[in-house]
Amino acid sequence: MNQLIRCKNCDDLFMKTPFDQLPEYEWDPHHTPENFRSLARDDFQDFLNHHQGHQLEHLKIIEDSFASEKPYSEPLKTSFFKATNGKEIFVIKKFREKIDEPLKYQLVSGDFSLKLAGIEIQAEEISRQLKKEMIPPLSQTQIDAFLKLYHHLVKTINIQECTRVQDEASHPLEVYYAINEVHLMYLLRNCHHIFKGEQYLAIEAFIYRHKDDGVLLLKASFNIHLTETAKKKKVASPSLPLKKEKIIEKK
Structure with missing residues (x-):
């Protein structure tokens, strides 16, 4: 030890x-x-x-x-x-x-603290996973619309209201978070404008499947602020x- x-x-x-x-x-x-x-x-x-x-x-x-x-x-x-x-x-x-x-x-x-530099979605990973899982397949226009919606949601999020996911990042200044229930409901409600019928049911299942430990996690980046x-x-x-x-x- x-x-x-x-x-x-x-x-x-x-x-x-x-x-x-x-x-x-x-x-x-x-x-x-x-x-x-x-x-x-x-x-x-x-x-x-x-x-x-x-x-x-x-x-x-x-x-x-x-x-x-x-x-x-x-x-x-x-x-x-x-x-x-x-x-x-x-x-x-x-x-x-x-x-x-x-x-x-x-x-x-002195002391040091971590200052939030930004929050982003895993756009490439989401797009790849949607193409892999969604049956019938989504059009590129629908995928882009979903990414735009999710990106817009992130702009309104206070990261302190999200749940930190342990052991996901390979970098000390990157932390992954799961969206909370309020953000989830907002995302699902606005998906009605993009997907209809069976496609909506499929995207709803996709969101629930990946919201806590998958491609829908948010990546927060931090900077070290050292005060000597x-x-x-x-x-x-x-x-x-x-x-x-x-x-x-x-x-």
């Missing part, structure tokens, strides 16, 4: 993971037939040695506080998240500059032996 540890004396951070003691492997053409040699390492012990006599504390990462301008899968990026010791909330910058470097964690003086403040003047903490800090017990 990962643990985020802060040195109260100098504000250094360390992310303790199960991989801290894994060896490194170095290319050595004169060593073994496999041409690699193992180098012992213990990153956490190095951190303890460097902060000998300092006070350490465990920080709990605040759920859903992660933000980054690049996708989750991008290894080279700067991210921000929040953590707390139960009394204070800290803003933490997570980054690395090269792919072969370990991740670094740094306290940031002057760093607070630290009051020196008395040094304590590391063995008194529960968080640093080694097993």
Whole structure:
């Protein structure tokens, strides 16, 4: 289990993971037939040695506080998240500059928030799904009219009135939402102007089928707004032996 540890004396951070003691492997053409040699390492012990006599504390990462301008899968990026010791909330910058470097964690003086940049429908996905599912098939004019209607509806929506759908986006600044019952009724009522008879029944079924977890989800995009403040003047903490800090017990 990962643990985020802060040195109260100098504000250094360390992310303790199960991989801290894994060896490194170095290319050595004169060593073994496999041409690699193992180098012992213990990153956490190095951190303890460097902060000998300092006070350490465990920080709990605040759920859903992660933000980054690049996708989750991008290894080279700067991210921000929040953590707390139960009394204070800290803003933490997570980054690395090269792919072969370990991740670094740094306290940031200030705060960040996410500002809504825009809301959009999944037009291409909706069009593709309508062509795939609707029997008898819709004309392109009908598909375009439905997209125009849905796009008009989105302009009137307050995203705070919608339900956030978890684990849909691959990007930290993209969030998917399901429309509420009021928006649903508006959409269905106005579909009567585009579809008649069996086609209306088919589009109604399509809307109910995809409103909560499919192509009718709305995609909201956000920007990171970082507010930096002057760093607070630290009051020196008395040094304590590391063995008194529960968080640093080694097993």
